[in-house]
Amino acid sequence: MHRIILFRGMNTGGVRAPVGEQRAMAEAMGLKNPRTLQASGNLVVESALATDRLEADIEAAMEKTFGLKIVAMVRTPDQWSKLIAANPFPKEAVAHPAKVVAMVMKDGIRPGALDAVQALCRDGEAVKAVDGVLWFWFPNGQGGSEIFKKATPRMLGMGTGRNWNTVLKLAEMAAGKG
Template sequence: MDHRIILFRAMNTGGVRAPVTEQRAMAGAMGLNNPRTLLASGNLVVESDRDPAGLEAAIEAETEVRFGRRIETLVRTPAQWAAMMAANPFVEGAASDPTRLLVMVMKGEIRPGAVEALRAFATGDEGVEAVGGNLFFWHPHGIGSSKMAEKAQPRLIGTGTGRNWNTVLKLAAMVGL
């Protein structure tokens, strides 16, 4: 049986409280095997061969029932995760300071003009690249003070959920990559 990496957008923020124990219980009740969470920010790994798109829809429907709100969900296979990691355009930054590299895993298309608009807010050595349907952000001075990061909202870029490179690596390890 293969794995699925499940990312929740805005889990445990904005009034949605879904403790990791409840996330794992939900996955188990849905027939997903060996549910494991990483951090409390919406990272779940399960064993399943279910189609990612169908699983996203099923989980979103279940979050609405269990938590009172539909929580946008992104599901990736290990092969998709490995391809995303291999596409990283900021390899040196990821190696030197993985906390300053953010991957915005996108649910759908990146909005037209988003990358150019974000680059207009970049300062110093900041960078953003769209690769493989995801956005990679390099914030050498931290994300907290970045105007580019502040502007990376769904209305500009589309719907996605961000993970720093450390989290990307930990999720990869959880699925044997």
């Protein structure tokens, strides 16, 4: 079964692991058909392992192989399809896919996080929580947003965001199309 693996903070902020080496690591772990999406911390593999076991194994392999303590979040194609269907900003995603971000959470959204991050919204920005995923609409882009600057894991919980373009491409890859 396909698995989508999202790495938090990979190839950003000085944390680097070349994608070719990530694929080689996955193969060495016995994962089948590893494919990466750009150099942005996304890996799709075939594995029968349960998602929590695969998360632990991949985090351990990242530390052993690259010396990096990287958080991994694993989702099945079914979970990813449900995430896509739950997008609370569908019109915005069609019109401006790079400005809609799904933040996949490792262990859920911290209590009070939604209210705290909604208080940071400015200039038409919006945040919604759906099925344990934080969804962001950044009409003016993420770069200048107070949300982007202040919404830390301490506030929200541990998660990693992917824009709508990436969400859809990962779905294609997990379906064997990419």
